[in-house]
Amino acid sequence: MKGYPFHDGPLFARNQWYLAAWTTEIGHTPVARRILNQDVILFRTTDDKVAALSGVCPHRWMPLARAEITQDLISCPYHGARFDHQGTCVAVPRQDRVPPGFGLRRYPVVVVGPCVWIWPGEADRADPSLLPDSMSLGLGRAGWRTDLSHPFRLGARAQLLIENLFDEEHINVVHPATLGGCQADVFRDAEITDTPDRFAMTHRTAPTPVDAAMRALFAELGSHACSDLTIELLGVSLVNNIGSRTYSADASGAPKRLMGQMNFIHAITPETDTTTHYFLAQTRDFNVEDADLSTLFSERNAKIVAEDAAILEALEPMIDDWGDARQETSFATDAIAMRLRHRIRRIIAGDRAEVASDRAAP
Ligand code: FES
Numbered sequence: 266m267k268g269y270p271f272h273d274g275p276l277f278a279r280n281q282w283y284l285a286a287w288t289t290e291i292g293h294t295p296v297a298r299r300i301l302n303q304d305v306i307l308f309r310t311t312d313d314k315v316a317a318l319s320g321v322c323p324h325r326w327m328p329l330a331r332a333e334i335t336q337d338l339i340s341c342p343y344h345g346a347r348f349d350h351q352g353t354c355v356a357v358p359r360q361d362r363v364p365p366g367f368g369l370r371r372y373p374v375v376v377v378g379p380c381v382w383i384w385p386g387e388a389d390r391a392d393p394s395l396l397p398d399s400m401s402l403g404l405g406r407a408g409w410r411t412d413l414s415h416p417f418r419l420g421a422r423a424q425l426l427i428e429n430l431f432d433e434e435h436i437n438v439v440h441p442a443t444l445g446g447c448q449a450d451v452f453r454d455a456e457i458t459d460t461p462d463r464f465a466m467t468h469r470t471a472p473t474p475v476d477a478a479m480r481a482l483f484a485e486l487g488s489h490a491c492s493d494l495t496i497e498l499l500g501v502s503l504v505n506n507i508g509s510r511t512y513s514a515d516a517s518g519a520p521k522r523l524m525g526q527m528n529f530i531h532a533i534t535p536e537t538d539t540t541t542h543y544f545l546a547q548t549r550d551f552n553v554e555d556a557d558l559s560t561l562f563s564e565r566n567a568k569i570v571a572e573d574a575a576i577l578e579a580l581e582p583m584i585d586d587w588g589d590a591r592q593e594t595s596f597a598t599d600a601i602a603m604r605l606r607h608r609i610r611r612i613i614a615g616d617r618a619e620v621a622s623d624r625a626a627p
């Protein structure tokens with residue numbers, strides 16, 4: 266079922282920001298990445314800006330992953346056509362004239378903290394006001410610790426992963442050792458926000474007496490602690506999964522003082538229709554010097570990713586084989602994931618309508 270779960274069209278909106286890379290990945294040689302079915306190279310210019318261009322030479326389709334870049338000039342490794350960092354062709358071998366329209370497409374990019382955001386749609390629509398608010402999650406923010414994982418490639422379509430992150434029911438089954446019990450029940454009575462600006466579930470835990478493990482994280486906690494636990498979608502491609510704000514509380518439950526915040530951030534960028542780049546980060550504004558704590562979470566995250574990947578990569582070929590012959594059935598516990606699916610469907614439909622109205626314009 267090629268278009269699952271949307272059935273009737275593309276699997277993602279092109280006119281949106283997607284995470285292309287962490288800044289730490291980008292140097293002065295090209296990083297080649299396929300993003301929304303488009304081959305892209307990313308690199309740093311001599312003034313240390315990040316540029317993104319089409320990753321295929323339009324002469325004979327040579328991939329530019331191995332192109333040399335000297336003084337911001339990219340040389341095609343096949344016949345040596347040269348392009349500047351804006352994608353304009355400045356030299357063609359043995360002729361003075363550059364063929365009309367011959368050049369590399371340039372993609373809008375914006376760097377925010379450790380994130381390189383790319384706009385794969387129409388460049389003149391690239392709207393910085395639509396950038397996911399990664400700073401609110403502490404990514405690269407002063408006073409916060411940010412730990413990035415190397416991008417992971419998932420052999421399944423992006424929507425499966427996005428819905429999985431909002432699917433509380435699989436947690437005890439798929440992640441019994443890594444997450445079991447600690448997330449699955451907290452969203453039963455969560456507050457859901459589903460407005461044009463925000464899609465999130467938040468639950469405040471009841472105050473519990475502080476144990477030694479909590480005390481190790483927050484030395485100044487009082488007798489009790491409670492937390493706001495949140496799952497939130499930012500833009501179409503960034504999910505903060507169980508961002509936690511921990512408060513010192515008294516036994517009555519009144520939160521007294523915010524002690525710290527921690528986020529587990531997932532950036533999800535379609536590579537092709539059926540494969541996905543998966544970027545993970547964790548941020549926190551407490552114990553920022555504690556590298557062991559970061560290692561602990563990073564190792565656990567890697568296990569969780571592998572557990573989810575095993576499931577989603579098993580689903581993908583089944584979905585591909587279905588044709589339209591099989592209908593899925595939803596459970597009551599799928600409600601939040603289905604709301605999310607409708608939201609993304611609306612965004613994709615809006616994207617298509619915009620592009621269609623442009624084509625219809627005189
Ligand atoms: S393929 Fe690039 S110049 Fe020929």
Ligand SMILES: [Fe+2]
Pocket residue numbers: 429435436439440573
């Ligand atoms: Fe999972």
